[in-house]
Amino acid sequence: MELVVVMRSTATADDKAAVEQRMADMGLAAHRADGEFRTMISAVGTIAVDSTQQLEQLVGVDRVIAVTQPYRLASRELHEADTIIDIKGIRVGGPHVNVIAGPCAIESRDLLFEVGKAVKDAGASILRGGAFKPRSSPYSFQGLGLDGLKLLAEAGNELNMPTITEVTDPRDVEVVAQYADIFQIGARNMQNFNLLLEVGKTDKPVFIKRGMSATITELLMSAEYVLSQGNHRVILCERGIRTFADEVRFTLDVSAVPVIQQRSHLPVFVDPSHAAGKRDLVPALALAGVVVGAAGVIVEVHSCPEKALCDGPQAVLPARFRKLMEELRQVAELAGHRVTAWGDKNSSHRRVESGGWMS
Amino acid sequence: MELVVVMRSTATADDKAAVEQRMADMGLAAHRADGEFRTMISAVGTIAVDSTQQLEQLVGVDRVIAVTQPYRLASRELHEADTIIDIKGIRVGGPHVNVIAGPCAIESRDLLFEVGKAVKDAGASILRGGAFKPRSSPYSFQGLGLDGLKLLAEAGNELNMPTITEVTDPRDVEVVAQYADIFQIGARNMQNFNLLLEVGKTDKPVFIKRGMSATITELLMSAEYVLSQGNHRVILCERGIRTFADEVRFTLDVSAVPVIQQRSHLPVFVDPSHAAGKRDLVPALALAGVVVGAAGVIVEVHSCPEKALCDGPQAVLPARFRKLMEELRQVAELAGHRVTAWGDKNSSHRRVESGGWMS
Amino acid sequence: MELVVVMRSTATADDKAAVEQRMADMGLAAHRADGEFRTMISAVGTIAVDSTQQLEQLVGVDRVIAVTQPYRLASRELHEADTIIDIKGIRVGGPHVNVIAGPCAIESRDLLFEVGKAVKDAGASILRGGAFKPRSSPYSFQGLGLDGLKLLAEAGNELNMPTITEVTDPRDVEVVAQYADIFQIGARNMQNFNLLLEVGKTDKPVFIKRGMSATITELLMSAEYVLSQGNHRVILCERGIRTFADEVRFTLDVSAVPVIQQRSHLPVFVDPSHAAGKRDLVPALALAGVVVGAAGVIVEVHSCPEKALCDGPQAVLPARFRKLMEELRQVAELAGHRVTAWGDKNSSHRRVESGGWMS
Amino acid sequence: MELVVVMRSTATADDKAAVEQRMADMGLAAHRADGEFRTMISAVGTIAVDSTQQLEQLVGVDRVIAVTQPYRLASRELHEADTIIDIKGIRVGGPHVNVIAGPCAIESRDLLFEVGKAVKDAGASILRGGAFKPRSSPYSFQGLGLDGLKLLAEAGNELNMPTITEVTDPRDVEVVAQYADIFQIGARNMQNFNLLLEVGKTDKPVFIKRGMSATITELLMSAEYVLSQGNHRVILCERGIRTFADEVRFTLDVSAVPVIQQRSHLPVFVDPSHAAGKRDLVPALALAGVVVGAAGVIVEVHSCPEKALCDGPQAVLPARFRKLMEELRQVAELAGHRVTAWGDKNSSHRRVESGGWMS
DSSP: OEEEEEEOTTOOHHHHHHHHHHHHHTTOEEEEEEOSSOEEEEEESOOOTTHHHHHHTSTTEEEEEEOSOSOSTTBTTSOOSOOOEEETTEEEBTTEEEEEEEOSBOOOHHHHHHHHHHHHHHTOOEEEOBSSOOOSSTTSOOOOTHHHHHHHHHHHHHHTOOEEEEOOOGGGHHHHHHHOSEEEEOGGGTTOHHHHHHHHTSSSOEEEEOOTTOOHHHHHHHHHHHHTTTOOOEEEEEOOBOOSOOSSSSBOBTTHHHHHHHHBOSOEEEOHHHHHOSGGGHHHHHHHHHHTTOSEEEEEBOSSGGGOSSOGGGOBOHHHHHHHHHHHHHHHHHTTOEETTTSOTTOOOOGGGTTOTTO | OEEEEEEOTTOOHHHHHHHHHHHHHTTOEEEEEEOSSOEEEEEESOOOTTHHHHHHTSTTEEEEEEOSOSOSTTBTTTOOSOOOEEETTEEEBTTEEEEEEEOSBOOOHHHHHHHHHHHHHHTOOEEEOBSSOOOSSTTSOOOOTHHHHHHHHHHHHHHTOOEEEEOOOGGGHHHHHHHOSEEEEOGGGTTOHHHHHHHHTSSSOEEEEOOTTOOHHHHHHHHHHHHTTTOOOEEEEEOOBOOSOOSSSSBOBTTHHHHHHHHBOSOEEEOHHHHHSSGGGHHHHHHHHHHTTOSEEEEEBOSSGGGOSSOGGGOBOHHHHHHHHHHHHHHHHHTTOEETTTSOTTOOOOGGGTTOTTO | OEEEEEEOTTOOHHHHHHHHHHHHHTTOEEEEEEOSSOEEEEEESOOOTTHHHHHHTSTTEEEEEEOSOSOSTTBTTTOOSOOOEEETTEEEBTTEEEEEEEOSBOOOHHHHHHHHHHHHHHTOOEEEOBSSOOOSSTTSOOOOTHHHHHHHHHHHHHHTOOEEEEOOOGGGHHHHHHHOSEEEEOGGGTTOHHHHHHHHTSSSOEEEEOOTTOOHHHHHHHHHHHHTTTOOOEEEEEOOBOOSOOSSSSBOBTTHHHHHHHHBOSOEEEOHHHHHSSGGGHHHHHHHHHHTTOSEEEEEBOSSGGGOSSOGGGOBOHHHHHHHHHHHHHHHHHTTOEETTTSOTTOOOOGGGTTOTTO | OEEEEEEOTTOOHHHHHHHHHHHHHTTOEEEEEEOSSOEEEEEESOOOTTHHHHHHTSTTEEEEEEOSOSOSTTBTTTOOSOOOEEETTEEEBTTEEEEEEEOSBOOOHHHHHHHHHHHHHHTOOEEEOBSSOOOSSTTSOOOOTHHHHHHHHHHHHHHTOOEEEEOOOGGGHHHHHHHOSEEEEOGGGTTOHHHHHHHHTSSSOEEEEOOTTOOHHHHHHHHHHHHTTTOOOEEEEEOOBOOSOOSSSSBOBTTHHHHHHHHBOSOEEEOHHHHHSSGGGHHHHHHHHHHTTOSEEEEEBOSSGGGOSSOGGGOBOHHHHHHHHHHHHHHHHHTTOEETTTSOTTOOOOGGGTTOTTO
């Protein structure tokens, strides 16, 4: 790893020598450049995570610039090819585009099967449905819990679709693993490190949503928590960030998709539903996600959203979802990608080498 | 116009009566709803702009909610059909998709003509080039000024392209109008109201970029300044907002495009170059803009960006721009739009009624 | 509770009637005001939390404005007097100003006792120290865990100070309750609802830090989770929000203190250490917190910060802390408050009635 | 000046050599440090402003880190002592604390004199009043213009107070200079560079408000525009930034005050009125500004705010202002400062050396 110490303009020769000495003590090679105003001392070697904060406090130091990113297993520097994850035969990542769809919350058996069948018929490859719902109000519907998990497993089996559901508590990891195929870590839990460690100890894929104010580095560090436990099946998801713009619930940061792809080999999805907060914006944002190169989208669908117990306003109706799937397929094909449910699942060439738009 | 006054839970009967009396004095009809905790008093009638702030201060008032948007001429409520602007035969808005391209700054005659020819050949319909450059440092290149304007006019004539250039000072409006076809109001001048009034007095189209921290309402109010002077040829542009996310220069707010289209009849462009700050992200963001329904994109192109005097890192090379034009054309066609330089310029059906993706 | 439905300008008479009918079905009284452009329908009655989202989706509805805040137990509307919490004889809230201090992490027995003694001598009333450290990197020091808790309890006993430590996992609530006097919920866990429910079931005070992108309403809803379980001893803490301003780690939102006090009866602290990220800004921000009316500050102190295993750069040295305590005392006295360690602990008049600066 | 080029991990030896060659061509001395993953090349010498962007585009370059701040005349590195500005005998900066007060807009002779007299009596040292009001709506009251300027000059003379008023158009600089003592550059014009150049050519003090999304570096670069024209009498003002937090109009960034003071010798004020947007928060925020070391505050006062033509809700009443002045005086004294109107105007020792709280 590498870093650069920038000295204050008032730093003395002794201050600079002390920094070089401390670097030597840390086993780092120091390279010094004296400018008119500032001295910069670059350090290379095996740098411990906490070295930055310790060097920052030496007398005469203005700031320390970490040159290497703090994540390793998530980084494309050490793992150049796109990670492609096989989930019951569905391939996620690389040139494959997958659509995850279903109701926000599992409210009843009828609803789940009705919506599940609709999204399956339209071409979605993975079924979503929440059993443990994190709600900002303690008075809101909190999900069906275990009963919801069982319904989800039943629907997944019957429709022959892998399933994804949110886990919010380390104590629930075991039971969720019994019933669902993919763990979803919600935006509010992106830095719930104990939860990340717990799912990292399983062999199930983990779908991590970016926190509403998380930087991309922080998102990749959360992935690193899971990867560091030996679970390499991590999928990331941009779902909108909190900004001053209050016309939508969250500002979908589409540029995050190519930026993450440049830095990491992990697949990146987009969640247009939570970003928009309103169903009429969902199709446009879903298409924007795929056009910038996302490995897929996750969309909330409901057959009677005005009676939904959770986030009805952002749920797309089944008919609109069917149309959206066709639009997504067309856009993905333009980019040289394939929407999984229709495409050849065996293709594995890297997107950035495949004539995609980011080249 | 309409508003709602929400009373504090501690408001007395006299406080409520006083609000109703003040509304009556303002010529407004008051409708009162008494709840368990709060009383709400709705007012309808011809409400002056400053009434909100005055009512907000009466004793017992918690807050005043403005129900009607403060812009009128920019609003789709009073002008339902998309505005389509004819600029020397180029039609902007409605189903037409236009690409504005050229160098950031006009640096020399050779550069401008070389880049201009390249973007024209690739299919761009309007030529951009900066003569007055607003730079955050007084020590940076500030543009060629009048000499730049003359070169731009010459290039526009030779290439048979309408031209756009930024105006930053009310004193320059007259001279810019002599040489260019479209005024660009930069993000930093979006609330330079004197400048807006000045270009509003001309008959040239005005291209207003959203300020980096402006709400959509504020952007439409700036458009209202121009419209209120009798100039109805206004084009809006989303160019990225300032957020905590620092991996790119600005966060392109793609959801702003459909949100503006729901509220206003004015055409909305997207500027991927200033949002990205880096050329390798520009194509993806340009495509995202068109896929969500933008009336066009404005892209910076340079034939030798590593020697550019301004914003070289975000300039796309001519060869990549040619490829981008083809990609944009394909995506626009999927959405039922036409890229102007290739398409039938006479089509004028409204986008939202034409089977586009937002329906 | 109360809400207002704003109809679109294109809503029909039938649309409006349907909204009124749905309100009637929900048991709400509807009051309608027809304006030139918009109709507003106010509803009063016992409104379920999910009604807003359901009404929002009816045909012709533009938006629904929730007039009443969604929290109840945390609200000053239902509990007018300041909550004052007694923690082993230390009174928190109302006119009392308390300073919580200690090292970021418990690194060793020696460090904890050295720093603990220093802050006690200087006048701090509560001892802090982290045993379970949530770190953005899995490779960083994660705290001493149970060993740390035992050291903290020992130090608290010896120094006769109540102790506070962070809990990050619902599974740790029981053991933390055995050793510490106050639960700290960190900013990253502000919406870890299972954790909030778990500490809500205990009788220990809960100190909740505002999430880095949480609104004040969201913070109060998190408090509501704890309160709803029967634990009424909740303390809030503003610790800096994430904004575009990157000169400091987080932007301390001092206006949050009086805004929270207007809405809630719960005590509000300020954390200058995490906001600043650098020790030289800590005293100024601590003073700003007290001057705007905070019930106290929480400050990180370290006797050898350049060797600290966590957040050394923001730790204040013991000597500077002693000076800060004197400054805080002076400022608190000006405002008519008392710093607990010196003051009369029995005073319980409300701050806003006591000649404080917010009157 | 100094900068560091960070190479990509994939950069070749030739790429690195090419960067060093280009630095040599620019007349810079290059210092190279090769790490395990990355090579860093530091450059020292006389670096042109645009070099950063040009180096950033060379093959194999990941990014360029500008080590030296881009401002010079505004920097404390080249001008260590606090700037103290004498305005008709009032000293601004250093240990002096000044309060600027008056109505938002000059609405009438009676109002201006009534409020002016009240703030003078209470201890304010400079009189504010807007003649050219930048309003987000073209339909709002825009100020009295020249008539307002004349009233302001008359009031300033009669009350023996220097005056400040906003200038929004380069064409108005001359006339404003005739009537007022200090130019105010509003937040929306902070990057109106032509306006900055124009006031930079005068010898009147210039009071620059930070833009609502401006970084501190950008604010200091705007000061540099004025300073570069030979006008060294610049005062800065933090007035709240735009964040996701919408409970107040803008989030007052109190940490900006000490951060600016560390970087620049120019006096920094705080504007609590525009940040709060509501009068009941103004005193707390004003005190927070002074407690963190501001050189003063600018406060809007109105004797009948519910009839104000502009921003009435944030105007403090004269009686509350009088109390605030006393509170400000007490807090300033604690910090070793003096509120000008009472204090010894000849003291000129630097604040940071005077036992202030930031030491």
